[in-house]
Amino acid sequence: MRDGLSADVIDIWIWNLEEASASQLPNLARTLTARELDAAARFVHERDRRRYVAGRSGLRQIVGSYLGIEPKRLNLSYNAYGKPRIAASNGSMLHFNLSHCGGMAALAVSSCYQVGIDIEVVRPLKEGNVSRFLSPKEQMTLTALPAGEYRRAFYSVWTRKEAFVKAIGVGLSFPLDAFDVTVGDGLPPRLERLDADGNRPADWSLFDLQIPSPFVGTLAALTGGRPVSLNYRDENAQFFMSSAHPERNDWPPHQNDGNQAGLS
Ligand SMILES: CC(C)(COP(=O)(O)OP(=O)(O)OC[C@H]1O[C@@H](n2cnc3c(N)ncnc32)[C@H](O)[C@@H]1OP(=O)(O)O)[C@@H](O)C(=O)NCCC(=O)NCCS
The missing domain is CATH 3.90.470 (Ribosomal Protein L22; Chain A)
Structure with a gap:
């Protein structure tokens, strides 16, 4: 794992999904898979589409950074209820979970424990x-x-x-x-x-999240009663914006891109 994470610490990332400008979105979309771009294309409202892209791209960039894997090459698989996890082909046991609500996203990452996170307005x-x-x-x-x-x-x-x-x-x-x-x-x-x-x-260990009002949030982790602490990562939205192929600036992506799936 490139960015080490000890067992007794769970990293929490919180970012504003509205901070991605229209000109940054294409770069974020480059980090998504065809399936995700397809999901983005199905949103009726542009605002929801932007939030989804900023959320998914953030997840891919953050989780990818722990593993030293390019965001788009991070393979995710899903359980029968839709929970994403890192696919076996990426050979890692990193646990993560995402929540988004009202334009904010929160992501929990643990090297050891099964996690769930939820934020609400x-x-x-x-x-x-x-x-x-x-x-x-x-x-x-x-x-x-x-x-x-x-x-x-x-x-x-x-x-x-x-x-x-x-x-x-x-x-x-x-x-x-x-x-x-x-x-x-x-x-x-x-x-x-x-x-x-x-x-x-x-x-089970539960933690109230430190998140600005009017949001509230909780992290749940299956720690077996072992002590863990939360580490709030302060690399904010700029992290996402700067690292997602800044040289590309077209939205929606071109039809002949490998990761294109009908955004129009
Ligand atoms: C998981 C669930 C509680 C999320 O509720 P929510 O408050 O609307 O959404 P949140 O923002 O907190 O979480 C959404 C994220 O959680 C993750 N997620 C999806 N399904 C999940 C699950 N079963 N368990 C944990 N996390 C899940 C995804 O990363 C999702 O992000 P995405 O919307 O960008 O794909 C709700 O969608 C649910 O109960 N899903 C299960 C549905 C089901 O039984 N499906 C069976 C057929 S697929």
Whole structure:
């Protein structure tokens, strides 16, 4: 691995997906595969397409940099629920997970532990809409909080739950009432109960992410209870913009490019 990452540290990368200018996007798109360009082409709204390209390119550049692999040559494979991982052909066990929301992206990278990450924007909630996302215990604890804390606490719980199901890799197909996480700022993020997984709650480590308001976020890692710390990488969006073939400046990519898949 070119950029060493020790087992007891999980790197966190957070970047703004809106910082890529229209003129930089073609360079970012050069780092994507045909499948990813095809996915980008299917977005109805240009803003969503840009965000997707900036997110995927960032993922490829960052993960590729750990392995010394050119972003576009990073081979990803997917489990049955769509979780990407590094394909066996790249011969690495590096773990990573991406989340994007409201124009921000967060990526967790670990040399050792299965990870899941989730970020959300704290938005107004629709009355009665939250119960299907939470376990009965979480709902009860949330409802008992002062009204002014409710909304942020809900999103915080939600990212704890989603980071966990993303770490497992099955996403929202995992029954959300089969586990409890801690609720509210008074308690550290933690799994309190876990019914439907081979691991014990104590095998999982949860961390609240340091991310600017109005975002909240959680990292979940299957650490087996071993101590780990988060390392926030401060190479920001410029890292992505400068390293993605700056000499190329055409968007969408030409039809005869190897990685082209119908962007028009
Ligand atoms: C994974 C899931 C929870 C993501 O929810 P979200 O809040 O909309 O998205 P986030 O921004 O946090 O995460 C998206 C990223 O997580 C990763 N991801 C995708 N599926 C994943 C999964 N099952 N587990 C973990 N990570 C996953 C991808 O990198 C994705 O990025 P992309 O959208 O650029 O491809 C949700 O999409 C889900 O439950 N998926 C499973 C769907 C399923 O069961 N599919 C079966 C048939 S494919």
